[in-house]
Amino acid sequence: MEDANVIKLPETGERRPAKKRARPPKFDPVEEEQKRQKNVKSLAVLGAEDSSVKLLEELVFGAEDELVERLVEEDDEQTETLPEDVRDEESGQSEDENEACLQPEPSRKPAWVDEDDELEEEVDMKHRFRRDLIRGEAESTMSKQKLQQRMREQFQKSMGGAPSWAESGAKKKKKKKKKKKDDEDEDDDEDDDEEEEDDLLRRTGNFVASSERLPSGVLRMKKCLHANSARPSDDRLTTVQFHPSAQVVMTAGLDQSLSLFQVDGKTNPKIQSIHLERFPVHRAQFSLDGQTVIATSLRNKMFYLYDMMQGRVTPVHTVRGLNESRVKEFSVCPEGGALLLTGTSGYLHLLTLKTKEVVRSMKINGDVSGVAFSRDGGKVFVNSEEGEVYVWDMRSSRCVNRFTDDGCVKGTSIAASPNGQYLACGSESGVVNVYSQEACLNSANPKPLKAVMNLLTSATSLTFNPTSEILAVASRAEDEAVRLVHLPSLSVFSNFPVSKRKIVYRAFCLDFSPHSGFFSLANNKGHAPLFRLLHYKDF
Secondary structure (H helix, E strand, O other), X not given: OOOOOEEEOOOOOOEEEOOOOOOOOOOOHHXXXXXHHHHHHHHHHHHHOHHHHHHHHHHHHOXXXXXXXXXXXXXXXXXXXXXHHHHHHHHHHHHHHHHHHHOOOOOOOOOOOOHHHHOOOEEEOOOOOOHHHOOOOOOOEEEHHHHHHHHHHHHHHHHOOOOHHHOOHHHHHHHHXXXXXXXXXXXXXHHHHHHHHHHHHHOOOOOOOOOOOOOOOOXXXXXXXXXXXXXXXXXXXXXXXXOOOOOEEEEEEOOOEEEEEEOOOOOOOEEEEEEOOOOOEEEEEEOOOOOEEEEEEOOOOOEXXXXXXXXXXXXXXXXXXXXXXOOOXXXXXOOOOEEEXXXXXXXXXXXXXXXXXXXXXXXXXXXXXEEEEOOOOOEEEEEEOOOEEEEEEOOOOEEEEEEEOOOOOOEEEEEEOOOOOEEEEEEOOOOEEEEEHHHHHHOOOOOOOEEEOOOOOOOOEEEEOOOOOEEEEEOOOOOOOEEEEXXXXXXXXXXXXXXOOOOOOOEEEEEEOOXXXXXXXXXXXXXXXXXXXXXXXXX
């Protein structure tokens, strides 16, 4: 039996006595209490001598500021102890890096140059793919460099600016710096944005706003009660016109009456109606201030002035200096206080309403078929039955330009847009040419921007809306012969008039309300159909 206190080694078989395990000391509560008291006293001494310990640290290590200065001095001393070639290498490297940062990026040189590129070659701009890039009739040809710049401008306009991939490195760096600065500014406004977002999530409603520009294709509109439903005409209507400032529309016709209606689109109540004895009204129009109505007839030299403020009708039997057998067609001058009367044999007479006399006359070749004023009233466009358009200066009574309406055999009507951008000329064939007003003033042979060929009979009425976005064209020779043209795209709205449903009949006059909210026309049935254009919010 082996001894438990002997250990046998496996390699050698030698036996050694086993080490005795140390027994843990016995727990003495008195001794532990003495140690605890001693530690408490040591901690109290350290707490009492806190200021002295801090003073000792400052004497050994120095104050915080002094310690930093000492570290900087040691760093400088270490730099001075370096070999001169090492120091020069480090300083030279830093200077080179600084210069590289300050110098701008070198421009890239082309890898290959074609000598033909340096030659200035003129490009024909009349091609159908390049017509949209020209800005006037004078730009019939253009250099390659200018064409490239024009195409770049058009691309940036359609994209809302230059895309990031087309910018140079310097511009990108500037944008990054600006973006970083904007981000810092945006951090200050984050709280306000969060409040706005919270407010947005708490409310309900339509947050999608409609565009201010009139879309093409389909015109949003609503058929309303006839403008003169409170008093329809017994005969053909020849005039419909909206008041320039009030929510009022006027109608007049061959039934020898002139009526005023309030426009609300629902009942359109009658305001007043006057009867002119043996005077079938051929044309009636508001004065520039809207206080007077001028009315002419078919075969009379006399015309009427109706003062709406006083309710007085004044016949004008004779006009001093006017040698015409009848007064039929006229236009109110934009400057106010004067009428431009259309006479026979190509004469135009300027009449002042204050003295009722002709102050000057102008003459064109052939008979006058239409008159239209420019936006400021300084120029007047006169369309002749021979297909020529004359441009007269109203101040000097001098013809400043003359051109032939493209493809026109006999002119029938003319209209100028209120914004001074477009001029429309109608012909007996039904074609309406839309020109640039600037080209008509400066060019002897302007080309139309668009030829509207949707009418099959003579284009007898042309009217622009006040925003110059819609051109209304009509023919009184056929039923439903009315079209509305979207001018920005030079296309015709497809939903007017409504197919297979007669509403318009034969239109003799067209007009828009002052803010394009309503559109009306005078037809041969004695009615004035009224339409609400939903894109426009005001009257």
